[in-house]
Amino acid sequence: MDNLPKTWDDWIENFKAWQDNVGYEREWMGDFDLSIQFDWERAGDVIEFGDYAGRAKWERSLQVPHQSMRDALVSMITVQGDTEFASVEQQRHLLATAPTDYDRYAAARIMAEEQRHGWQMAYLLMTYFGQQGRREAQKLLERNAQDGDRLLGAFNRPMPHWLDFFCYTMFVDRDGKFQLGMLSTSAFKPLAASMGPMLKEESFHLGTGSNGLRRIIKAGVIPLDMLQRYINKWVSTAHDLFGVDESSSAHWAYVWGIKGRWDERKKLEGDVEVSKETLNEEARMHYHEEIVLEVEKLNGYLPEGAAKLYVPHENFNREIGNYKRQRCTTDGAVFTGSDEDWSAYIEAHLPTAQDEEDLKELFKQQWVAEKPMTARQIASGIGAKA
Template identity: 40%
Template sequence: MSTINYSEKIPNNVNLSEDRTLQRALEHWQPNYLQWWRDMGPEGSVDFDVYLRTAINVTPEGWAHFGHVKMPDYRWGIFLAQQENGRKVNFGEHKGEAAWQEVPGEHRANLRRMIVTQGDTEPASVEQQRHLGLTAPSNYDLRNLFQINVEEGRHLWAMVYLLHKHFGRDGREEAEALLQRNSGDQDKPRILEAFNEPTPDWLAFYMFTYFTDRDGKFQLNALAESGFDPLSRTCRFMLTEEAHHMFVGESGISRVLQRTAQIMKQHGIEDPEEVRRHGVIDLPTVQRYLNFHFSVTIDLFGADQSSNAAAFYSSGLKGRYEETKRDDDHLLKNNQYKILDIADGKLTEREVPMLNALNEVLRDDYIRDSIAGVGRWNKVLEKAGVNFRLTTPHKAFNRHIGTFAGQRISPDGRVISEAEWQANVRNWLPSEEDRAYVASLMGRVVEPGKMANWIAPPPVGINRQPIDFEYVRFN
């Protein structure tokens, strides 16, 4: 069923009303979710009318309806992509078998763990961003923040449905726990460390949505290859929503660069302190934020070598990015992959079995995709006639997981001493002064069509609306 039924208490396209036990369990979870949204969702936004996109079907031809709605009234629900007739498991030891509609008993624990970990990231990002509405640079940007927030909430629903439907009491308990952990909480933090980092300002938000939501794209693509068909269909639909999150990040940074470049050319200045005196974000600070968010995000892919990753792949649970487009046997038992190591004080490469290096395979795919977007940012600077260029740091830089955890590696990929690291870290990662300066720019601008001084307007509005459209109405 491609059309979503909005007449039910929980909108869905999975015939929820035919499974009364499941329906009652999810209706019991729903008030707890709404309470979490009131407590931990976007601060002070309950009465705003927001121009939001809502899914009306799951076909690729067009699934979105736009209209003003109060966020607590947003119709969160359960939407799976259309089922593919005759779909097979496309990799691992079950390759060629019919895709599973129920959880294979021997893979139950691993599947639950994967779903819980993915599900935990969705409310975490809402919690990380809950104060940003108070410092939005424009009405347009405020709407984009809220669109991301409601979609992350719906992605939580997607994972909770799988837990309730396929994992019995264990699944119900895990679904409750997803609302009990909170980003940055000392006692009950979120599972992955990147989702316990604060997102204190809009430069950090744009970097998060560019880099960390891009991790979501790659993780969801790998899970969309799963032999467990309900997980695959869930992730395939989530990916249609994830694209907007990355657009917000990429276009947001482009607009920051455009405005800074405009001020630099207008006043004939390059010195960062001079640039700051004009109330925009200097380019070295943008680079330091980039270094931080890139390095934190690539840690999310896990250790360079992982027996878990090998087991997930061989079991048919989690594939590679665009698995079916790859030209190999999709078993990988005899394949090798080069990973980085340190020998004699230098970075070196060594070959390891590819099955154990699948985290690194996915990380390298992600890095190539990220670098392409940074190239597009540099075109903004080039077009403006500014000589500065942004770069992604070496993948061993500022790592806290895997081979390079605790190692001191410079952004250009040199193994360095602790003394050299301490002497240069303020040039490589955002300092307290950098964050304080960016925070000082964060004044709220909500009049339609107006922009904060530090960011350029977008080239076009949402859904062919003008830039000065009232995307968020304040009641």
């Protein structure tokens, strides 16, 4: 790591080299403001939960009581930053095949915002955590999703086409919303203050996914059973992102006050008891409930008599947790058939090689309904030269 940055300006130069290496043209950002943003008021001044509740939030890393807590903060910030840059590496190539001008704009804006979020996390590492932080900030630019060495498996998965992209932004980016929300009450004030602006931008990512899936349904070109298989693929991926069911890391992060529950402030106001042993499972439950409601909204756009879309059970197709690689159906039941029966079941419920071939032809049609761009979106220049 010969180019370990000593200053923030050094890191920015390395970031530009990363853009060049992954083939991201800076002009695709248009007038997007790649900047560091904090919402100090929303972050609050007092630690809200855990063993240090009631004390002033920590504004510098040396105020954090123990090295193990500082290490946990560095790890959380690093993982969050890693996902942001990985998403750009996964999605960059899609700009060349955008189905509409609006979708090109939306994807380019999402990638610009993901880079800003990565900047924000790198800034925290560079500014508050000394040489350890500088080292991790540089590593954010050295790992690459195309090489399969990003920290979380979901962010190494190929995203070959726009159907994947719409499902990804609908379901995987929604996991991101939950993760940011749980960090928004952190006892480390610069981290908590970073979350407000990031959450505002994240809402556009989720909207892009839900809007894209609605427009797919309206166009009526993609078969609904095929759409369901891609939903199953990315929902199960998102379920994994919440981590193992009983997590000691989540337990101690709560005890230390550095990562809370989803809707922590509402739960504190409602005197909702915390179960430190099942924090990941609780967050996954809230996520699952939300996406069930979102898919129910999509069903309102289906043609009359069509089979309803659904959200697969949390046990289905898991690679992490108690049901890792267990044979469970989309409704959560344990599968009891033969190996051949299981293979046939999976082929009916997850995307197949034939689906990928069929999509090549379907994408030649108007497979997603048009969406006009606003005057402001056009004037922004975001994605215009992609």
